[in-house]
Amino acid sequence: MVTVEELYRSYGILAMEQVGQHKDAYQVILDGVKGGTKEKRLAAQFIPKFFKHFPELADSAINAQLDLCEDEDASVRRQAIKELLQFATGENLPPVADILTQLLQTDDSAEFNLVNNALLSIFKMDAKGTLGGLFSQILKGENIVRERAIKFLSTKLNTLPDEVLTKEVEELIRTESKKVLKDVTGEEFVLFMNILSGLKSLQTVSGRQQLVELVAEQADLEQTFNPSDPDCVDRLLQCTRQAVPLFSKNVHSTRFVTYFCEQVLPNLSSLITPVEGLDIQLEVLKLLAELSSFCGDMEKIETNLRKLLDKLLEHMPLPPEEAENGENAGNEEPKLQFSYVECLLYSFHQLGRKLPDFLTAKLNAEKLKDFKIRLQYFAQSLQVYIRQLRLALQGKTGKALKTDENKIRVVALRITNNINVLIKDLFHSPPSYKSTVTLSWKPVQKVEIGQKRATEDTTSGSPAKKSPAGPKRDARQIYNPPSGKYSSNLGNFMRGAFRESRGGRGWGARGNRSRGRLY
Numbered sequence: 001m002v003t004v005e006e007l008y009r010s011y012g013i014l015a016m017e018q019v020g021q022h023k024d025a026y027q028v029i030l031d032g033v034k035g036g037t038k039e040k041r042l043a044a045q046f047i048p049k050f051f052k053h054f055p056e057l058a059d060s061a062i063n064a065q066l067d068l069c070e071d072e073d074a075s076v077r078r079q080a081i082k083e084l085l086q087f088a089t090g091e092n093l094p095p096v097a098d099i100l101t102q103l104l105q106t107d108d109s110a111e112f113n114l115v116n117n118a119l120l121s122i123f124k125m126d127a128k129g130t131l132g133g134l135f136s137q138i139l140k141g142e143n144i145v146r147e148r149a150i151k152f153l154s155t156k157l158n159t160l161p162d163e164v165l166t167k168e169v170e171e172l173i174r175t176e177s178k179k180v181l182k183d184v185t186g187e188e189f190v191l192f193m194n195i196l197s198g199l200k201s202l203q204t205v206s207g208r209q210q211l212v213e214l215v216a217e218q219a220d221l222e223q224t225f226n227p228s229d230p231d232c233v234d235r236l237l238q239c240t241r242q243a244v245p246l247f248s249k250n251v252h253s254t255r256f257v258t259y260f261c262e263q264v265l266p267n268l269s270s271l272i273t274p275v276e277g278l279d280i281q282l283e284v285l286k287l288l289a290e291l292s293s294f295c296g297d298m299e300k301i302e303t304n305l306r307k308l309l310d311k312l313l314e315h316m317p318l319p320p321e322e323a324e325n326g327e328n329a330g331n332e333e334p335k336l337q338f339s340y341v342e343c344l345l346y347s348f349h350q351l352g353r354k355l356p357d358f359l360t361a362k363l364n365a366e367k368l369k370d371f372k373i374r375l376q377y378f379a380q381s382l383q384v385y386i387r388q389l390r391l392a393l394q395g396k397t398g399k400a401l402k403t404d405e406n407k408i409r410v411v412a413l414r415i416t417n418n419i420n421v422l423i424k425d426l427f428h429s430p431p432s433y434k435s436t437v438t439l440s441w442k443p444v445q446k447v448e449i450g451q452k453r454a455t456e457d458t459t460s461g462s463p464a465k466k467s468p469a470g471p472k473r474d475a476r477q478i479y480n481p482p483s484g485k486y487s488s489n490l491g492n493f494m495r496g497a498f499r500e501s502r503g504g505r506g507w508g509a510r511g512n513r514s515r516g517r518l519y
Contacts, residue, residue, distance in 0.1 A: 002031045007042045014046075019053040026054050033064045037073050044068045044079040048086030062087060066099055074108060081114045088122045097122055097133025102141065104148040120156060127160075127169045135176040147188075150180075154191040158198050170201045181218065186238045189218060193242045208246045215243040216255055225263035227270045234274035236264070240287045252296030257351075260288045261304035265311050285343035289439055292350035301355050302362055308351065309363075309371070312344040316374040336381060342415050342440060345422045353433040360430050372427070379423045382416050389413045414440040 010025040029050070032043030044065065051061050065087065068080035081103060088096040100122070103115045123130045138149045157165070157173075177192050184192065193215070196202055202211055219239035226232040240256060247253045264271075264284055273280035298304060317334035352358055359368060389409050396406060418437040425432045438444050 002028055002035050002039055004038050004042060007032050007039060007046065011042075011046055014050050014053075019050060023054060023057070026050055026057060030057070030060055030064050033067050037076060040068055040071060040073070040076045041079045044076060044083055048083045051087060052089070058092070062092070062095065062099075069099070069103060074111070077106075077108075078111055078114060081111060081118065085118055085121055088125060093122060093126050093129040094132040094136075097130040098136050099133075101134050101137040101149050101152075102145055104152065105142070105144045116152065116156070119152065120159075123156075123160060124164055127164050127166070128172055131169070131172055131176065135180070138176075138180055150188055150191050150195075154194050157195060162200070165200065167201060170199045173199060174202070178214070181214070184218075186234060189238065190242065197246070205248075205250045208248070208251045212243055212246050212251060215239050215246070219243075219256075219259075221255060221259045225259070225267065227264075227267035228272050230272045230274040233271055233280065237274070237283060237287070240291070244287065244290050247291070247294035249294065251294070253291040253294045254296040254298055257288070257291045257295045258298060258300070258304065260284070260291065261307050262300075264288075265307050268311065282339055282343070285340055285347075286439075286441065289343040289346045289350075292347040295351060295354075298351070298354065301351065302358065305348065305351055305355060305358050305362075308344060308348045312341070312348055313371065313374060315340045315344060316371075316378050318370075318374060319377045336378070338385075338412070338415050338419065339440075341378065342418050345419060346437065346439060349422050349425065349433055349435075352431070356431070356433060359426070375423050375426060379420060379427075382420055382423075386413065386416045386420070389416065411440055414438075414444075 006028055010028040013022050013025040014029075016022075029043055029046045032039045032046070035043070047061050047065050047068075051058070054061070065080055065084060068076055069084065071077050071080070081100075084096060084100065097119065100115050100119050104112065104119075106112050106115065119130065119134075134149050134153065137145050141149065153173075174196065177196055181189065181192060193211070196211060196214070199207075201207055216239075219236055220232075225236070243253070243256060265288075268281050268284065271280045271284065315337050317336070320334060355362070359371070363371070389412055393401070393406065393409050393413065400406060401410065418440060421435050421437050425435045
């Protein structure tokens with residue numbers, strides 16, 4: 001067995017001139033991997049130092065260093081990983097990147113940081129070679145290695161300077177990523193979207209359009225939607241969430257909106273949630289509302305508006321006194337799902353701009369009359385809640401507004417105000433689609449509660465009283481909910497009518513990857 005003294009003696013020989021003539025001395029150093037802890041640590045330092053002088057022993061040297069990187073002793077492993085960078089020259093760099101990528105599976109935090117730093121260092125030496133090693137393990141490596149390699153790219157790429165991430169390097173990332181995306185879990189897909197969307201070359205209009213097409217392919221928009229398959233539902237949700245930030249006035253969401261209207265809306269009530277506790281119907285309607293903001297020209301706009309209208313009518317009840325078949329008769333109040341109505345009404349309003357005569361020229365008189373009665377009743381009912389919400393929030397600032405109850409009230413006020421503005425537009429004669437609102441779950445500028453805003457001022461009244469397009473009072477008697485009832489139970493009411501949905505986990509939450517396209 002090689003001793004420490006022999007290792008130092010061999011080092012002294014190799015430190016002299018004509019290093020390449022002392023192959024036997026270098027072999028002694030290679031044999032140091034079979035010694036004790038001290039010998040191994042010295043071998044880990046000496047092997048890379050003289051590696052370039054003995055090309056005929058290159059494979060033996062790399063394998064010896066790799067053995068040290070996997071040694072049982074943590075101090076040996078760390079020393080070997082630290083010195084591994086000296087092998088990263090020329091054609092040896094991709095194999096070193098491959099080895100370092102495999103070493104990402106370590107559970108030792110100090111080693112993990114060493115590996116990360118080493119990968120970043122060789123990335124700056126040769127980005128293409130490093131990517132070759134990383135993607136080799138992502139495509140063929142064990143699950144834990146694949147997972148950590150993807151996370152490395154997701155978190156570290158954006159820290160690299162532009163001179164490293166050249167156009168050629170970004171093109172290689174796009175090409176290799178497309179190979180990986182043929183077989184990914186949901187979590188992996190989200191990470192790759194973070195990687196790709198961060199590339200400078202994909203932040204142009206053309207680049208965002210490429211990303212949208214990539215997401216659409218992953219979402220299987222050419223396939224029939226299966227509402228009873230939670231994996232199918234989850235895939236659509238995850239892909240759509242990734243697509244939404246990419247849309248703009250120049251990058252349209254038409255393909256997604258069409259799919260939602262034609263495939264998802266008709267199956268809304270039969271959707272199987274992929275995540276326990278998620279209001280899947282509301283989540284889908286929220287995504288549709290966000291998508292509708294950037295919808296371009298649509299071939300079947302009239303058909304899809306009808307589908308939206310039908311679904312909207314399901315959530316906008318008739319006044320109780322006039323409900324058919326005795327439903328909601330007497331003093332029983334219809335269930336008002338304000339969050340659902342906000343989403344549907346917003347989507348209808350956005351798409352209605354593309355066919356402004358839909359309500360007046362495309363609907364028969366009876367259906368239009370029914371719709372306006374429902375709108376009028378809903379608008380009338382809104383006023384009770386708006387007054388109660390404003391009263392409950394009046395004078396509250398700072399910490400008082402940050403309680404869970406008041407956070408719900410603030411969101412509820414935004415929802416009701418939004419609905420009110422949209423209903424007013426539809427009651428114009430002819431219907432108008434000019435008003436703009438910010439969806440209740442989207443960020444807005446902070447405004448002092450109680451302070452008058454233009455949008456709130458325009459939503460404080462009932463459209464039925466002001467709009468000449470509304471049905472006559474004697475057509476149906478409008479039901480007015482008793483205002484006193486809600487003041488003591490406002491919190492419980494809001495949790496029912498203004499439900500907030502929580503985002504789901506990724507496909508990868510299941511633990512094991514499935515082979516095939518996404519599944």
